[in-house]
Amino acid sequence: MGFTSMLLQITALRLLISTFSGNELDIGITLSFWLIYVGTGSFFGNRMNLKHAFTLSFVILAILSLPTVIAIKAIRPVLSLEPGETISLAYTILSTAVILFPLCFVTGLQFPLAVAYSGGSNAAGRVYGLEALGAFIGGMLFTFFISSRVGALELCLLLSLINIFLSAYVSRKKSIAFVFLIPLIFYLCFYKIAVTLPWHGMDVVQTTESRYGEIAVIKAGDQSSVFAGGNLVFTYPDPQTEEMAVHLPMTLHPAPQKILAIGGSPGILKEFLKYPVDHIDFIELDPKIIEVFLKLPALEEDRDAVRNRKVKIIIEDGRRFIKRLKKPLYDLIVLNLPQPSTAGINRFYTAEFFGEARKILRQDGLLAITISRSAGYIGRSMQTANGSIYNSLKSVFTHVELTAQEYGGIFASDSTIETYPLVLEKRFGERAIAARHFNRYIFSDAFSSMNVGYVRERLSKINFLNRDLQPSAYLYNLMLWAEVHGGRIIHHLIGVKGLHVFLISCVLLSFTSIFVFRKKKPVIYFSVFSTGFSGMSFMLAGILAYQALHGYVYEMIGILSATFMIGLWAGTIMTKRVRTAVKILFYLEVTTIVLAIAAPLFFREEFLFYVLILLSGVLTGSLFSTASLPLRDTAAAGNLYGMDLIGSFLGAFIPSIILIPLFGVSQALLFVAFIKTFSAVMVLSILKTSGMTTF
Numbered sequence: 001m002g003f004t005s006m007l008l009q010i011t012a013l014r015l016l017i018s019t020f021s022g023n024e025l026d027i028g029i030t031l032s033f034w035l036i037y038v039g040t041g042s043f044f045g046n047r048m049n050l051k052h053a054f055t056l057s058f059v060i061l062a063i064l065s066l067p068t069v070i071a072i073k074a075i076r077p078v079l080s081l082e083p084g085e086t087i088s089l090a091y092t093i094l095s096t097a098v099i100l101f102p103l104c105f106v107t108g109l110q111f112p113l114a115v116a117y118s119g120g121s122n123a124a125g126r127v128y129g130l131e132a133l134g135a136f137i138g139g140m141l142f143t144f145f146i147s148s149r150v151g152a153l154e155l156c157l158l159l160s161l162i163n164i165f166l167s168a169y170v171s172r173k174k175s176i177a178f179v180f181l182i183p184l185i186f187y188l189c190f191y192k193i194a195v196t197l198p199w200h201g202m203d204v205v206q207t208t209e210s211r212y213g214e215i216a217v218i219k220a221g222d223q224s225s226v227f228a229g230g231n232l233v234f235t236y237p238d239p240q241t242e243e244m245a246v247h248l249p250m251t252l253h254p255a256p257q258k259i260l261a262i263g264g265s266p267g268i269l270k271e272f273l274k275y276p277v278d279h280i281d282f283i284e285l286d287p288k289i290i291e292v293f294l295k296l297p298a299l300e301e302d303r304d305a306v307r308n309r310k311v312k313i314i315i316e317d318g319r320r321f322i323k324r325l326k327k328p329l330y331d332l333i334v335l336n337l338p339q340p341s342t343a344g345i346n347r348f349y350t351a352e353f354f355g356e357a358r359k360i361l362r363q364d365g366l367l368a369i370t371i372s373r374s375a376g377y378i379g380r381s382m383q384t385a386n387g388s389i390y391n392s393l394k395s396v397f398t399h400v401e402l403t404a405q406e407y408g409g410i411f412a413s414d415s416t417i418e419t420y421p422l423v424l425e426k427r428f429g430e431r432a433i434a435a436r437h438f439n440r441y442i443f444s445d446a447f448s449s450m451n452v453g454y455v456r457e458r459l460s461k462i463n464f465l466n467r468d469l470q471p472s473a474y475l476y477n478l479m480l481w482a483e484v485h486g487g488r489i490i491h492h493l494i495g496v497k498g499l500h501v502f503l504i505s506c507v508l509l510s511f512t513s514i515f516v517f518r519k520k521k522p523v524i525y526f527s528v529f530s531t532g533f534s535g536m537s538f539m540l541a542g543i544l545a546y547q548a549l550h551g552y553v554y555e556m557i558g559i560l561s562a563t564f565m566i567g568l569w570a571g572t573i574m575t576k577r578v579r580t581a582v583k584i585l586f587y588l589e590v591t592t593i594v595l596a597i598a599a600p601l602f603f604r605e606e607f608l609f610y611v612l613i614l615l616s617g618v619l620t621g622s623l624f625s626t627a628s629l630p631l632r633d634t635a636a637a638g639n640l641y642g643m644d645l646i647g648s649f650l651g652a653f654i655p656s657i658i659l660i661p662l663f664g665v666s667q668a669l670l671f672v673a674f675i676k677t678f679s680a681v682m683v684l685s686i687l688k689t690s691g692m693t694t695f
Helices: 002-019 026-046 053-073 089-118 123-146 152-171 176-200 241-253 266-272 285-296 302-308 316-323 351-359 380-398 421-431 442-446 449-459 473-483 487-494 498-516 519-552 551-575 582-604 608-627 636-661 665-690
Strands: 203-210 213-220 223-228 232-237 258-262 280-282 312-314 330-335 361-368 399-401 409-413
Touching: 002 026, 002 123, 002 152, 002 213, 002 380, 002 551, 026 089, 026 409, 026 473, 026 519, 026 636, 053 089, 053 152, 053 285, 053 551, 089 123, 089 442, 089 636, 123 449, 123 551, 123 636, 152 241, 203 285, 203 608, 213 285, 213 582, 241 330, 241 380, 241 409, 241 421, 241 442, 258 266, 266 380, 280 285, 285 302, 285 312, 285 449, 302 312, 312 361, 316 351, 330 351, 351 380, 361 380, 361 487, 380 399, 380 409, 380 449, 380 473, 399 449, 421 442, 421 519, 449 608, 473 636, 487 636, 498 519, 498 665, 519 582, 519 608, 519 636, 519 665, 551 608, 582 608, 582 665, 636 665
Parallel strands: 258 280, 258 330, 280 312, 330 361
Antiparallel strands: 203 213, 213 223, 223 232, 361 409, 399 409
16 A cells, blocks of 8 residues: 555656646645545545445546546646746646545545554554555665656556455455456557647657756657757757857857856857867756757757767766865856746855855856846846845855846856946957857846846845855745736735744644643644654655755655655654553654754755654654554544644645745754644643543
């Protein structure tokens, strides 16, 4: 059960992230609905008396897996959305909620049915632990073997067949195995359609599964657009964009010799090679992007540029590459990346990254960035995103210069940057660069004092920095949702302050205490509820912080989830024989509070993320197992599991939509500590009232 559930969850998450253009906030939305539906199924499963219910649950799960994948891929065409077009928050939530319900509900039914099927002492804790162990195996298998090798449709077909044969094993009726024909028919009918379905009838000439996301090449006329994980990476050939990305920053530097280009189209390399440079490093994280580019009907001069002896293609994360250099090597760094609308891209636009880039720039070194452009008024969401980047650059570099808004350029250096148009025109003319679209008259337009002054005035009004643990991409997406049919709710949400959250929480918890304080069973239920909330908040905060700092959670989400699940299993094993349940429950509550407060310290090194998620899993599993010991009947097991998952639903939804976008990861974890402090006080109240060390 755990193995199947984990692989289906990872598959759904990856597909939905791509569907919603790489927006990581959808991770919280997906997890929240997954958990609340599983919790609802658990409540119903606890009351189900159907004779062969456990057997049927495997059969139904097998039948639903492939249609769920097809439904996710159909979201964009059903909503008539073009590639790159933003889906509003309302449709994001609605489509996720509708599509996931059948699959997750049946998954939830299985837990209480498995507890009843298993029987024996502490069956709930034992099944909970085994399910977690299966999930761990599934997550590890996905990360190291399945990812980039097996497509979503093929994986779901395999899981369907496994579940059908499991149903035959549980029921001891071999005839059920013939149900495998149903998912096989689904696969044969839809496997060709599934490739082109998300692209709304466009000419899809190539698709490939990468560790970092599905890559698709869409052809329109003579141009090919390369999408990765639902985001446009580059269009080729696009000589006008390529020339602008290279010749503007190259002219701003007095004598660029060594260049570092991060991401985007390798088509820019031929433009760099028009200058007498010594060396060009081109960094791309995903090797399949380079493979896709080389398979495009590319111009011969672009193929020659990739193979030029002055050019080195480096397959590595750009930020990790820069961080480990730690000495001045480059005259010019060009960020040739999409706009920072996701945390994975936004991590190249934070104050922390700018500090790392500054260390590897030589004297007169220049960092060139392209931000969102506009032909008229700069809207609020664009102002927020671009302003936070501008302020972050100013906090690191001595000099920061802007272009007019139509060009979207920001340039930073510790030396004075010459932007006087006549000087730049002369410099570009002396270098005698052959260009089809870029010419010397562009400088007077790009650096017009009136237009640059307007951009500087608008961006200067934003008073916060873009940080790794508080990415402006999350707030930007909230504001974008508000602009795209978001309604008044999101507009009000953006204005929420930390004090508002604290006061509302105090009122709700005070009201809860009336029904819980000194009442044994309600206190245990609330403890499990808050444990679900804290466990999922830890998990989500860890995933989003990992994405903000390392940028490839799409690949690593399997192992991150698996680490949490093995922690759950270990927690249930460690506490299955405790004799002082309430006392241990109190100590575990206090330990959770300490971990929530100390969690940001774990973000300093990549391996510590796994330690944090493992510890949060151990605590979550220990708390659930310990709480289940006093309530030994199987009816209570389903209720406890349901309370755990309802808490997990809120622990995924509230941080992803409110706490993390508005206040950052660290503040969200402090809110977890606040909730668990209340829970610890409630547990202490029954411990003192009963005067017992056992319960």
